[in-house]
Amino acid sequence: MTKQEAGGRGRTNDPEGMRQRLLDAAFVAFTTRGYNATSVHDLKREAGATGGALSHHFPTKKDLGLAVLRDRVADAVEETWIAPVRTAPDAAQGIKQVFAAIAAELDGKGAVSGCPLNNLALELSRQDADFQNVIDDIFGRWRRAVADRIRADQEAGRYVGLDAETFATFVVAAYSGAMAMAKAGQSTEPLRVCAALLGKMMTEEAAA
Amino acid sequence: MTKQEAGGRGRTNDPEGMRQRLLDAAFVAFTTRGYNATSVHDLKREAGATGGALSHHFPTKKDLGLAVLRDRVADAVEETWIAPVRTAPDAAQGIKQVFAAIAAELDGKGAVSGCPLNNLALELSRQDADFQNVIDDIFGRWRRAVADRIRADQEAGRYVGLDAETFATFVVAAYSGAMAMAKAGQSTEPLRVCAALLGKMMTEEAAA
Numbered sequence: 407m408t409k410q411e412a413g414g415r416g417r418t419n420d421p422e423g424m425r426q427r428l429l430d431a432a433f434v435a436f437t438t439r440g441y442n443a444t445s446v447h448d449l450k451r452e453a454g455a456t457g458g459a460l461s462h463h464f465p466t467k468k469d470l471g472l473a474v475l476r477d478r479v480a481d482a483v484e485e486t487w488i489a490p491v492r493t494a495p496d497a498a499q500g501i502k503q504v505f506a507a508i509a510a511e512l513d514g515k516g517a518v519s520g521c522p523l524n525n526l527a528l529e530l531s532r533q534d535a536d537f538q539n540v541i542d543d544i545f546g547r548w549r550r551a552v553a554d555r556i557r558a559d560q561e562a563g564r565y566v567g568l569d570a571e572t573f574a575t576f577v578v579a580a581y582s583g584a585m586a587m588a589k590a591g592q593s594t595e596p597l598r599v600c601a602a603l604l605g606k607m608m609t610e611e612a613a614a
Numbered sequence: 615m616t617k618q619e620a621g622g623r624g625r626t627n628d629p630e631g632m633r634q635r636l637l638d639a640a641f642v643a644f645t646t647r648g649y650n651a652t653s654v655h656d657l658k659r660e661a662g663a664t665g666g667a668l669s670h671h672f673p674t675k676k677d678l679g680l681a682v683l684r685d686r687v688a689d690a691v692e693e694t695w696i697a698p699v700r701t702a703p704d705a706a707q708g709i710k711q712v713f714a715a716i717a718a719e720l721d722g723k724g725a726v727s728g729c730p731l732n733n734l735a736l737e738l739s740r741q742d743a744d745f746q747n748v749i750d751d752i753f754g755r756w757r758r759a760v761a762d763r764i765r766a767d768q769e770a771g772r773y774v775g776l777d778a779e780t781f782a783t784f785v786v787a788a789y790s791g792a793m794a795m796a797k798a799g800q801s802t803e804p805l806r807v808c809a810a811l812l813g814k815m816m817t818e819e820a821a822a
Contacts, residue, residue, distance in 0.1 A: 440737055442651040520736055524791075527798040528728055528736045529648055541798045575795070575807045576788065583732075583790030587783070590735040590749045599783045607815065 425463045427453045432470050433478040437522035440529055441471055468534065475540045479522045483544055488551040496564060497555045498608035501577055505584075505601030509594040520589040523548075524582045549574045567611040580604055633671045635661045640678050641686040645730035648737055649679055676742065683748045687730045691752055696759040704772060705763045706816035709785055713792075713809030717802040728797040731756075732790045757782045775819040788812055 431453035435444040446467055450460055464470035487504055494500025512518050519525075523544055530537040553574035559565050565573075580600045587596035639661035643652040654675055658668055672678035695712055702708025720726050727733075731752055738745040761782035767773050773781075788808045795804035 438740065440648070440650055440741075442648055443741070517740070519740055524794050525736050527794055528733050531797045531800070532646060532725070532727055533648075533651070538798065538800065542800075545795055545798050572807045572811065575792075575804050576811045579791030579795055579804055579808050580784065580788050581791060582794045583787030583792070584783075586732050586735055586790045586794070587753055587787055589739045590746065590753050592739070592746065592750075596783055596787055599780045600787050603780065603784045 421459075421462075424453075424455060424459050428455055428460060428463055428470065429473060429478055432474045433522070436471065436474055437479070437525050438519045441467075441526065442529065442533075468536070471530070472536060472540060475526065475537070475544065479526060480544050480547070482522050483548050487548055491551055491555050494555075497552070497559050498565075498605055500555060501552070501608070502601050502605045505581065505597050505604075509597045509601075512588070512594050512597075518585075518588045518592050518594065521582060521585040524585060545578065549578050552577050565608060565611045568608070577604060629667075629670075632661075632663060632667050636663055636668060636671055636678065637681060637686055640682050641730070644679065644682055645687070645733050646727045649675075649734065650737065650741075676744070679738070680744060680748060683734065683745070683752065687734060688752050688755070690730050691756050695756055699759055699763050702763075705760070705767050706773075706813055708763060709760070709816070710809050710813050713789065713805050713812075717805045717809075720796065720802050720805075726793075726796045726800055726802065729790060729793040732793060753786065757786050760785050773816060773819045776816070781815075785812060 428449065431449055432444070435449060435452065446460065449455075449470075450457060453460075460470075464473060486508060490504050490507070491497065491500035494503055523541065526537075527541045527545070531541055532538070549571075553570040556565055556568060556570040556573060560568075560570065580603075581597075584596040584600040588594055636657065639657055640652070643657060643660065654668065657663075657678075658665060661668075668678075672681060694716060698712050698715070699705065699708035702711055731749065734745075735749045735753070739749055740746070757779075761778040764773055764776060764778040764781060768776075768778065788811075789805075792804040792808040796802055
């Protein structure tokens, strides 16, 4: 099939709406069931899309995987982590609020599917270099947002004992691992434990 | 095919050796490529096993997955984490040595495949309750070994400011997340950063 044919067959009255439906369905499937465990056939059914529509927007499954990372996983990290940390009264409160909000959401759902970025990072980083690069970029943006926030607070005289870069790495690691343990145990307890210890570290540095 | 036929066809002069070869091949495949991305066909080829031998030892792929978790992943956690932490001069030195040894090994290999337990935890915890239970048990043993070591040191007057249980959860989370970031960035830097900060936390508590 040529691209033109695929485009012709996939065209609907709302091609952008179809693209978004495909991304939504793929985001849920890839970050919960897994990229490799999800068939293109399932995705078409879940998005209500024809084969032509799918191959018009995403010629290969890998194209869809990269778009899910760039357009959905990156947004999830922005919304759940980067924006709240940026707008909180200070870094410590921002970090504690993010952990608490996510733990409360998971308790409400009664199930822990894990962090979308970490789920795909462990599945795909070694499978394909393009996936790895996009995943590492998102981790980098997340880490920098936490570091930037700590540095901004440091200019106001807080957390002067912390190294912003290394502590930001530590925060992202503790969250990522706590979410892995939460998923394994289907319990938000590891998130609450790690949030309390990170908060304690920051409070001690703030007072220092 | 009945079980008896499978057993008959799979029998060799060294059935236990064949079982171990299948487990070795499946451990590598499941923890690097992933459980869902590995076909039974690939496993037979990689282990040099017939279909009869495979179905004699592991009637289903899930049986093989559970055996890999119980007999290989649990052993990997025991060897890389539990035993070194138990035999180190103290908890802080044990934890720092484990991080350093793993980072050095990964630097030597030039590639980061990630933590076998975390890789399978994120892929399989929500796929199947039996997988989840075995994975959570292994995390529990790992966490308890760190907590037991901290408590033993506390009886000798060290780390009295730490809560052994919650700090053990934090150590396992920080390591797990650092390994996820290491895999995404193909760099051991997150492991070194997290080891240094955990060490600092413990040293401060030891001095307190």
